[in-house]
Amino acid sequence: MNVFSGVWDWLTDGAHWTGESGIPTRVLEHLEYTALTLLAAIIIAVPLGAWIGHIGRGAGIVGMLANSLRALPSFGVLILLTVWALDRAWGTGGLLAATVVTLLILAIPPILTNTYAGVRAVDPAVRDAARGMGMSPMTQLLRVELPNALPLIMAGIRSAYLQVVATAVIAPYISLGGLGTYVYYGLSQQDYPQMTAGAVLIALLAIAGDLLLAGIARLIVSPGLQIPRRRAWYRRRPNVSPAAATTAAVEPASTDLDSEPNDPDTAGDDRRAAAR
Amino acid sequence: MSARPRNLAGVITFEQVSKRYPDGTLAVDGLSLEIPDGATTVLVGPSGCGKTTSLRMINRMIDPSHGRILIDGKDITSEPAPLLRRGIGYVIQNAGLFPNRTVLGNIATVPLLVGMSKRAARARASELLERVGLAPELGKRYPAQLSGGQQQRVGVARALAADPPILLMDEPFSAVDPVVRTELQDELLRLQHELGKTVVFVTHDIDEAVKLGDRLAIMAVGGRLAQFGTPAEVLEAPADDFVAAFVGRDRGYRALSFASADALPVHPEPTVKLGEPLRGNGWLLVVDDTDAPRGWVNADEHPAGQPVRQQDLRLGGTLLAPGGSVRTALDAALSSPSGRGVAVDAAGKVRGTLRPGDVFGAAERAATSGSTEAYYDEKQLTATEHAELTAAEQGADRLSKDGR
Numbered sequence: 001m002n003v004f005s006g007v008w009d010w011l012t013d014g015a016h017w018t019g020e021s022g023i024p025t026r027v028l029e030h031l032e033y034t035a036l037t038l039l040a041a042i043i044i045a046v047p048l049g050a051w052i053g054h055i056g057r058g059a060g061i062v063g064m065l066a067n068s069l070r071a072l073p074s075f076g077v078l079i080l081l082t083v084w085a086l087d088r089a090w091g092t093g094g095l096l097a098a099t100v101v102t103l104l105i106l107a108i109p110p111i112l113t114n115t116y117a118g119v120r121a122v123d124p125a126v127r128d129a130a131r132g133m134g135m136s137p138m139t140q141l142l143r144v145e146l147p148n149a150l151p152l153i154m155a156g157i158r159s160a161y162l163q164v165v166a167t168a169v170i171a172p173y174i175s176l177g178g179l180g181t182y183v184y185y186g187l188s189q190q191d192y193p194q195m196t197a198g199a200v201l202i203a204l205l206a207i208a209g210d211l212l213l214a215g216i217a218r219l220i221v222s223p224g225l226q227i228p229r230r231r232a233w234y235r236r237r238p239n240v241s242p243a244a245a246t247t248a249a250v251e252p253a254s255t256d257l258d259s260e261p262n263d264p265d266t267a268g269d270d271r272r273a274a275a276r
Numbered sequence: 277m278s279a280r281p282r283n284l285a286g287v288i289t290f291e292q293v294s295k296r297y298p299d300g301t302l303a304v305d306g307l308s309l310e311i312p313d314g315a316t317t318v319l320v321g322p323s324g325c326g327k328t329t330s331l332r333m334i335n336r337m338i339d340p341s342h343g344r345i346l347i348d349g350k351d352i353t354s355e356p357a358p359l360l361r362r363g364i365g366y367v368i369q370n371a372g373l374f375p376n377r378t379v380l381g382n383i384a385t386v387p388l389l390v391g392m393s394k395r396a397a398r399a400r401a402s403e404l405l406e407r408v409g410l411a412p413e414l415g416k417r418y419p420a421q422l423s424g425g426q427q428q429r430v431g432v433a434r435a436l437a438a439d440p441p442i443l444l445m446d447e448p449f450s451a452v453d454p455v456v457r458t459e460l461q462d463e464l465l466r467l468q469h470e471l472g473k474t475v476v477f478v479t480h481d482i483d484e485a486v487k488l489g490d491r492l493a494i495m496a497v498g499g500r501l502a503q504f505g506t507p508a509e510v511l512e513a514p515a516d517d518f519v520a521a522f523v524g525r526d527r528g529y530r531a532l533s534f535a536s537a538d539a540l541p542v543h544p545e546p547t548v549k550l551g552e553p554l555r556g557n558g559w560l561l562v563v564d565d566t567d568a569p570r571g572w573v574n575a576d577e578h579p580a581g582q583p584v585r586q587q588d589l590r591l592g593g594t595l596l597a598p599g600g601s602v603r604t605a606l607d608a609a610l611s612s613p614s615g616r617g618v619a620v621d622a623a624g625k626v627r628g629t630l631r632p633g634d635v636f637g638a639a640e641r642a643a644t645s646g647s648t649e650a651y652y653d654e655k656q657l658t659a660t661e662h663a664e665l666t667a668a669e670q671g672a673d674r675l676s677k678d679g680r
Contacts, residue, residue: 123370125370125371126375128368129366129368129371129372129374132335132361132366133366134357134360134389135358135385135389144374144376147376148375150376222375224376224418224420
């Protein structure tokens, strides 16, 4: 109870919402690291995954490499890169680069493997048709394989986002900002309400960003690829109630609430179900 | 697009073409074949006979190991494969529609690839949607919202969109149910009648091959061409034991598909409307309000004067429509509980029934001479024979009643 009320008090303290170490600034910093990382990860992993998926070779090696990178401890990598960046005297830019590269190691594998898997998962008949229609390999990839892999690619990006947004908490260890500062300073000053509040904010940012990405996915994924779930729901209906299916077969515009009255597709399904 | 007779382009020549896969399998062995333009040639044979490989070599989805393929005398390797493919319609099993594109977007694929404007490509796509018998409102749907049969129609429309002289069809109808398959086959025959493309069709189903093909290329396991000829030639004179075995023991029955049943006499048949009280005895033909046959009812088992209900019906089988074959007529007779096959007009209304005696006679004549027309012209001349025939029919009718 004590911790909760402490966190609440900390979060509702107006002083924590302004200034250079205020919550809005920290959120923006946190998002900056996350967005930079995701952008770089997409630029690297999507074309690579698409290419491997298209030619259908090299998946084993790349997958293994990506996954073994995942096993590297982020903290260790960050320190190593920071030492190197400081040695080169790259300044704050160097620190930012060190952070982004560290986070990239986490962000690339899910996007890479999902892009590869999404492209591979395109129905071989669809691939065959694309080639047989006279599409060049690049057109096949851009017009057919990538659009159809998009749901999986977006899932990979969401997964990468969650990993990155949670791990970006390490940035203050090399004197950068972000929401990790609350966790870092809270811990070192034994200010547990501050530390917990930082964790809560990160969790909220993770959820908000994930919802945003899910919304983007809904917008950019072709509606044709968002249908199967709906159809599965319809398909079960005639089996649940054969009587309803028969009615629909005789009179497609039935008022049966289970089937969309003006949807000839559903009616067609019913007809086929009834014919069986 | 107006109907036109033939394209007069798209002769496909195989010159000593072989294909050996890296694993050593010889899929096609020294195939030499000239596929005529403006007609449907069916490559048919059991699994592993190289029919699909042969088809896919035409649009260079597979490259031959030896030999060459020419289209209108020009080697197909003389232009880049994607360009060649844009000029050849390609239809595959399961249609292979792009799930991310609407129906119209799918059909417009090749027109867009060859540089047609978006507007023109969409107009062309709408036109083809109609041509393959789909409602215009389906154009905005996505493939996942279509039935298997509708998807395959879209597949055909997509292949025809750039008006290629050649259409390759790789077992296009084998993944749909038999009723839809028959619809699609009839649709293809209608389309081909209008368009006159060079169609190369692959199937393992000899019935489908006989129905659709102007020419059959029967292929044997090991990629050997066993026989090339019209369906009638193949069924009447199989070139070897393999072809004879492949076309099967029913081939006499299949050959009846080539004999027209239009000359068969159709006898008037009293009908009862569904829902009306029953009069008479024996098997009576029940029709609906539009005079379309619904089934048969046995008046001897039905309380007199009671209306005929749907559940009283013995559902009839095959119907003989104008232009039907003796095979259909025979099936109509055999699948009818009364033994009398139902003949309908083009609108599906009952014209009358066929007598088993006539049908068996026609079948016999078809098997021996290949023509039924002469038989009936002759028959109609002699009144005595006609009387004899009627007596025979009545006998057959009685037989079919007793035998039920």
